[in-house]
Amino acid sequence: MSQVQVIKPGFYTSIQDLGRLQSACYGVPQSGAMDRLSAQKANLLLNNAEDAAVLEITMTGPELLFEAACQIAICGAHFEVVLNDSPLERSKAYTVASGSRLRFGGLKEGFRAYLAVSGGFLTEQVLKSRSQYAGITQKARLEKGDVLPYSASETRKSSTARVNFQDSGLFHSKIEVFKGPEFELLEEPLQQALFSKDFSIAPTSNRMATGFNELLPNTLKGIVTAPVIPGTVQLTPNGNLIALMRDCQVTGGYPRVLQLSEKGISALAQKRPGEEVGFELEGE
Known part of the structure; x- marks a missing residue:
């Protein structure tokens, strides 16, 4: 070794x-x-x-x-x-x-x-x-x-090796998402705002969650504690969006308004604090 x-x-x-x-x-x-x-x-x-x-x-x-x-x-x-x-x-x-x-x-x-x-x-x-x-x-x-x-290895891999891999969108500003379990509970103007506004990455973002600086008007009540997974986007009572990342907890009590796709999680992971992103429904 x-x-x-x-x-x-x-x-x-x-x-x-x-x-x-x-x-x-x-x-x-x-x-x-x-x-x-x-x-x-x-x-x-x-x-x-x-x-x-x-x-x-x-x-x-x-x-x-x-x-x-x-x-x-x-x-x-x-x-x-x-x-x-x-x-x-x-x-x-x-x-x-x-x-x-x-x-x-x-x-x-x-x-x-x-x-x-x-x-x-x-x-x-x-x-x-x-x-x-x-x-x-x-x-x-x-x-x-x-x-x-x-494990040491003397086998040479050519530096000309290439793989065809679908990662071309990693550095784009649009983040691919699906509707979350509580999305339909949002009023229609707020649903539209999720896809028309740009959101900037908060400086406190880390491996647990990516926060956004902009606030949205939130009239939803909290939910009974429910499962969350990496990519779940929660809306807090004060109107903050929080995208849970790989080190997130396994349950949460905030409405789950969006769910990032795997590509969306990877793309968001490549954004620095202060960068702006927008959400885009997968397939649209």
């Missing part, structure tokens, strides 16, 4: 896979990659299993030292990335030699990138997932000095 040493962790870098898909009955959040499409694409470029653990890199990236040779691929947000002295591109497979350093620089587009390694990162599994989450795993994110196990 070989290791990656974390020289610098970046702002918020964590191990994520597709999450804990069978633990909601225990009150455990799903977790997993915020932008699932980009994580899966990075794994696909390396012929990994789709649920292989990757690094999720948010806003500023890490500096990593690779103990042994392997292959890597980076997808999602566009960072300036250098392997030793050579710049790397997104959505390509590269061979990393033993002793190499990988450095993430400035962020050009998007908000979260995904670094896959051949065979996936082999950190501890808890409840059938390697995804980091406070209270479930020992740490919620990477820290300086951490070491991440992986």
